Amino acid sequence: MREGTTKVVAVDVGGTFTDVCVLDQSDGVLEVAKVSSTPDPIDGVLAGVAAAGIDLDEVALFCHGTTVATNALITRRLPNAAMVTSRGFRDVIEIRRGTRDDLWDAYKDNAPPYIRRRDRFEVTERVDCTGKVLEELDEDDARRVARTLARRGVETVAVCFINAYANPAHEQRMAEILAEELPDVSISTSSDVLPELFEHERFSTTVANAVLSPLVSGYVSELGRRLESGGYDGDLLILHSGGGVMTPEAVERLAVRLAASGIAAGAVACQYTAALCGYPNAIGLDMGGTSTDISLVYDGRLRVTNEWFVEHGYPICLPSIEVLTIGAGGGSLATIDAAGSLRSGPQSAGSVPGPASYGTGGEEPTTTDANLVLGRLGDRLVGGEMTLDPALAEQAIRSRIAEPLSLETTEAASAIVQVANANMADAVRLISLQRGYDPREFALVVFGGAGALHGAALAKELSIPTVVVPPRPGAWSALGCLMVDIRHDLSQMFLAPAHEADAEDVEAVFADLERQGRELLEAEGVPEDRIRLERSIAMRYLGQWRSMNVDVGAPVTDLAAAVEQFHREHEREFSYRRDEAPVELYRLELTAIGQTDDVRLPRQERADDPQMPSPVHTRDVWFDGFDEPQPTPVYERAALPAGVQFVGPAVVDQLDTTTLVPPGVLAEIDEHLNIRMHITEGS
């Protein structure tokens, strides 16, 4: 971090908005600016920085989460790319695993592969599963292909050979030949990007890396240049899918790690908030206009998956934070289906035409309209810049839902919200209960524009005792970019039954991974005292197909403890263990962490006798379980000092969100200016 200045900047570029958060580390003051995203995202980034009213030369650290990579994959706006593979296997990435996302709809197709068949080339070579060469690389063949690619003006190449995880020599030689014939072209080999078993998963990850590489590296270096010419001379750190940040140099080698950069930020923010509040376990609910992202923190750590994709059929198998996205948001449409049942989402009114109450042409009722009719949402949004029309909301709910179901309008509105909440609760159950986690041991961290309206009801439904609403819910996920360390995830296949494996061999592989991790961090200028290395072993019962990660310490001298740990973890997650069954080691994994400086968030000491401010006004709000609307005080959030406690019903309004505190729920403002709601059985 740059000396002498105290401002750190986090920028989250989304599809619609670019959020810029400026945090002054000296006093913890947080400024937020929201501008529209632009066709060249860098224009939006700089516009956001300008809107936040800061000069780049007073910025100490610049962190960034971006959907540039995700969008490029989805829209297929990709550079001229080619693939070179073993003879007989050029269609592996098109055959995939054969499956289709929608099992029954024969008219819903898989997306096409990132590299078309005409751009996939074969060379003669083959190694077997032990790494033994069955057929030498035909160098004439390889050079012929390289020259063809040069003639075609290819900008990036994926080199993907069968069994290259067991012996990378042929891939490396192919890369050399390509480099000779195509000097300025970016080359990704599967043995470098993901040295793991299973050809489609490895090839697919490598191909995604290849197609993203020129694009993302170009973006990151252009951003660096423009920041620099604006006066910034600190580090640029980019958030990657695994919930760490990486430097522009690391992006150049492994561009695919940015594929979920935009989604990871919210999960990281949840993890950070939970830790700040002292909750080891938390579920993050980032609810926006069209969708909700749900993440899970257990024992202080986010759940990470190696089975992740942007589009079904094209896995990206580097560690990615597990985020479950469902089609439920403020704009979710409420409908009655052909059999007379009330449904909520996944269709959304979007920003056009928007919810009925926006008065922008939307005629179908949304969750936002229902909240408005129930008085839970006020008729002014974003600090009064936007007004909502309750009459339009009522009209939509009455004609589309209430009358067909023979309900009062408010009953119908309440039903819409309850169905939406139930859908979200089901999604939370899928990532918690189903994985053996009991929601009662978790806190619910709610953010995004709509999360705080639904948090209390969801917590009650799920028996979650505490809800945390961070101080700036609308911009909270952007802050996630600031809250992480530099992370490199390295791994090595190690297939052996645990009782036959030699601890010394395991230790040797870990030592090698550590050396690589250290080298990467040192090249990035991370000092020794900031380096942390975490080891884990992926294991499974012999014969099982999926593995599970177990953390291990260093050095490894005995595998019995790790095996016992595996039995325990398996029992926790799947509710049974098989002590008599042999356990197999699958893969050794190392996370090399370069710790960044801690961020300092806004903080306010609790006054000895904090005073509750007077409500701005009082309005009637319908709550579940009440036959009458309840007169409910409405507070301005900024006026609530740390340390105050109050009991619902209450509504807390702020620029970017509304928090609903149902009757009987105890709410307090903590020293980090979070609202914490305590949900009890009776509330």
Added chain:
Amino acid sequence: MSAQSTTPEELNRGLDPVTFEVLKNSFVTVVDEMAEQILRTCHSFVIFARDFSCALCDAEGNTIMQGSQDIAVHVGTLHLKAKAILEDFEGDIHEGDVFAINDPYRGGTHFSDVSIVRPVFADGELIALAQANGHWADMGGSTPGSFDISATDHFGEGVRIPPVRIVDRGVVRADVINLVARNTRAPGDIVGDCHAQIEATRIAEQEIFRLIDKYGTDTVVTAFAAVQDYVERLTRARIAELPDGVWETEDHIDVDPGSEEGLVAVRVKMTISGDEIVYDLSASDPAIENFLNSGAGVAFSGAIASAKTFMPDIPLNSGFYRAIKVEIGPEGTVVNAGWPLAVTGCVSGAYEKIMNAGFELWSQLMPERAMACCFNLEYLLVGGRDQRADDRPFFMWYDWMAGGWGGRNGKDGQNATSPVFGVGLAVQPLEGQERLTPVVTSTHEIITDSGGPGRHRGGCGVRKGGELTQVEHAVMSYCCDRARSVTWGIAGGLPSVPHGVWLNAGTDRERFLGANFSNVPVGPGDRFERPSAGGGGFGDPLERDPAEVLEDVIDGYVSIERAERDYGVVVREIDAELSHYEVDEAATTAARERERAGRGARLEEDPEAVARRFRNGELDVLDLVRHYGVILDWGSGELLPRTTEQYRALLRRRSAAHWPEA
């Protein structure tokens, strides 16, 4: 029917709309949670590849909800298995019990699919059954993987599990589980999968208890019924929009090995009246002397799954089966073989034919969702001893492929997609196979020209093959079909390619083994390969936009030669290295005129003369199945006269009849 005419309380048996919707979605979550648990803990690679299914059934065994990612062939069989258990153990079902069943003669699919069923009790009363059904890798019998094409009855196929108790009031009956496991080649995996499935049903039970705590037993049990009513209403509303009438077609299994050559008909008649559909399969041909027959459960499933394909958004439960009925007819037919006739290959045999015949009928009813025939499910199995390890363990190279789906109205078919049998069934990674078995894969690629030509081309099929290395006492078996009843086009579209395994192709030891065989001895150095078919074409190929044909040539989905032969499009190569090709417009117009004038007559040419031209290399397989309608034994080149006559009639009906007059 109109939702507005009754109040929601009447519709949903007194449940308010919120409670109803919440419980309905919760039931989906319950079965999906079971599925996730199985997927993460299973041992069988077949289950891991998603050949399994889960259901929640009510106290009568009717399905309340089936998993959203389940394998198609299990649709409509889970309630039958549940009912079989209720029937056999009536009055003797207790809290803490768990049962197993795989019996294809009691509604099951084949012996490999084993259901684990847990009764769920509330206040001492049975209210539901949680069921997890998975394909176990081996169930004994004469062939590794339990697929013996030569078996004519159940005794050669594998272990039959009638309804049997495996957990008795909470105590696991290890003796009973062992009785089954020890009759298989992979007892450790079988026990592991059994445990994974037992635990999955326990998770479902916990979730039901949670719902009962919150809503009360009465409400939850009422919702079990209301959710079935709901699906029935949705289905009936959809059917009511369709015209009344009777639609009929037939699709075919290649041959009855116990009889002379000739296609075996699976006949599907569909009657729509008002808001109800009745499928009638009873006019199908008699059962055949191999394992491609099906039992009644699978026949029911095939009919239901074809309907579901055209109403993909309707959830599946017994409400669907109340609006769509299936007459299977008496035992003794190819769709209802009856004990003890062999049925293990039903998934490649009768099931596929019912599904695709259904697609043909529904394509007329819903032209906007029309689809030609899809490639037939295929399984290749090499089993023996692996000499790479000192103890020379059993190995099984058990492989299935993706293939092409039928051309559609306005869209080409999908390339390389899992079979209609189960679109979630994932193909296996060859790098995993090479570790586990002494078989080195030589190719896994899309086949040029494999998609059935049409205005909208069928999706392309795939080729996979390999070489056996350090094997001992190895045999090869294959479960497939459509070497003769070739994957067909509709609305003027043409067929794709015949199935069949080639051994040592291009050498003096070359042999065509056909699309169904078992226990062929193979040894080190033997090479094999087989195609999966493409999908049939949709619409007249001479009307395909030449620009689309050009793109297909550039990507190698279609060759330059066949672009001219099948589509009448003449493509010239300019610079292949740069993928530069162009359409010769004038030559294309001429070729298409010539083709229009000549194609009808080819279906009348003397088949024996055509066979001779094939044998002397003048014509190839694609010419025969697409343009002459002539079917041979592809290994010997010998004409199959009766099959050819039947095949030509089908080609005239599905293809030639839709071509404009020359």
